[in-house]
Amino acid sequence: MKEDESPLIKRILQLMAEYPRFGYRRIMYLLRSAGWRVNVKRVYRPWRQEGLEIPKKTIKRRRLGSSEEGIVRRRAEHKDHVWSVDFICDRTTNGCSLKMLVIIDEFTRECITLEVSRKLSSDDFIDVLVDLFAMRGVPKFIWSDNNGPEFIARRVRGFLESIEVGTSCIEPGSPWQNGYVESFNSNFRDECLNCEEFTNMQEERVIIKEWRQSYNHCRPHGSLDGLTTAAFASRSATLTAVAALPTLKRHSKPEPITRPIPS
Numbered sequence: 388m389k390e391d392e393s394p395l396i397k398r399i400l401q402l403m404a405e406y407p408r409f410g411y412r413r414i415m416y417l418l419r420s421a422g423w424r425v426n427v428k429r430v431y432r433p434w435r436q437e438g439l440e441i442p443k444k445t446i447k448r449r450r451l452g453s454s455e456e457g458i459v460r461r462r463a464e465h466k467d468h469v470w471s472v473d474f475i476c477d478r479t480t481n482g483c484s485l486k487m488l489v490i491i492d493e494f495t496r497e498c499i500t501l502e503v504s505r506k507l508s509s510d511d512f513i514d515v516l517v518d519l520f521a522m523r524g525v526p527k528f529i530w531s532d533n534n535g536p537e538f539i540a541r542r543v544r545g546f547l548e549s550i551e552v553g554t555s556c557i558e559p560g561s562p563w564q565n566g567y568v569e570s571f572n573s574n575f576r577d578e579c580l581n582c583e584e585f586t587n588m589q590e591e592r593v594i595i596k597e598w599r600q601s602y603n604h605c606r607p608h609g610s611l612d613g614l615t616t617a618a619f620a621s622r623s624a625t626l627t628a629v630a631a632l633p634t635l636k637r638h639s640k641p642e643p644i645t646r647p648i649p650s
Contacts, residue, residue, distance in 0.1 A: 395423065396433045403439060406606075408578045411439070416607030420615075463494035466620055467523050470499065471568035472531040474507065475575070479585045487595070488515060489575070493530075493567045495620040496608055499523070501575075501599045503592045509543045516546075528553040530568075574602075 395418075402414050409417075415430040463469040475487040488502040488511075502515055529552055547554050579598045585591035604617045611619045 392433060395425070395429070396437065398423070399430065399433060399439070400437065406578075408582070412609065413607055416609075416613035417605075419613065420607065463492070466492060466495050466623055467526050469493040469528045469530065470526045472529060473568045473572060475572060475580075477580055477585070477591070479587055479591065481586070483588070485585075485588055485591060488512065489568060489572065490515075490519070491568055491571050492616075492620075495616050495623065496567070496571075496611060497616040497620055498571065498599050498602055501595050503588060503595055505588065512543060513546055520550075525550055525552060530554075 398418065398421075399414060402409070402417055406413070406417075411430050411434045412427065414434075415425055415427055418425050418430065469492075471491050471493055473489045475489060477485050477487065479485065483505070485503055485505065486507050488500065488504075488507055490499045491497060492499055499519060500515060502511075504511065529547065531554070544554065575598075579595065583591075583594055585594070602616070604615055607613045607615060608619070614622070
């Protein structure tokens with residue numbers, strides 16, 4: 388083994404301890420963002436030598452203290468253009484049921500919010516949306532793969548129609564019609580819910596809030612060229628601002644100055 392590989396292996400092991408559900412490609416992105424000059428082969432070689440792999444089964448730890456049958460939908464073209472909504476259920480160690488509201492931005496892949504509560508009514512859903520609209524602006528469309536009362540309630544529909552937000556629910560039993568939020572839900576369960584034991588709702592709220600911050604600001608995404616969702620959102624906002632600047636005529640010849648001819 389080369390001498391300069393020891394610090395790299397040490398850092399890979401540290402990252403694996405911190406992010407046990409990350410594979411070698413995502414570890415490579417984390418190393419690059421920290422300034423390491425590595426490629427896939429340089430990370431994969433010590434990965435195999437150390438016998439590293441993603442655990443097939445996770446043990447929860449207790450903390451002390453468009454297909455042919457798909458719906459017609461618009462592809463997100465910029466930040467806050469299309470949001471996806473879903474609801475996830477979980478339980479605490481004493482059997483109390485909890486419900487989580489998930490909202491993601493389909494363009495940046497950001498997790499906009501992860502609300503945890505005993506129950507979520509249509510009024511609670513509207514309150515969350517109002518707060519998000521005040522912070523981020525109103526999206527053009529909101530999709531949901533949940534046909535429950537929280538989203539399809541007449542009050543919710545009426546509220547969104549009044550501010551001209553397009554809505555759509557996918558067909559029951561067809562999660563592939565809303566792949567973005569389904570992909571997020573899979574990662575959320577794999578990296579957080581399946582790895583934690585929650586004794587109460589407040590503990591779950593704190594841990595999930597920390598995970599969401601890590602997801603947006605630390606977790607690299609292959610679909611975003613290895614960037615985090617926050618970094619991609621910042622870059623896209625900069626590019627949008629530059630594109631909105633008025634175009635200047637370049638290399639244009641100066642207009643001739645005409646002078647009156649003396650009589």
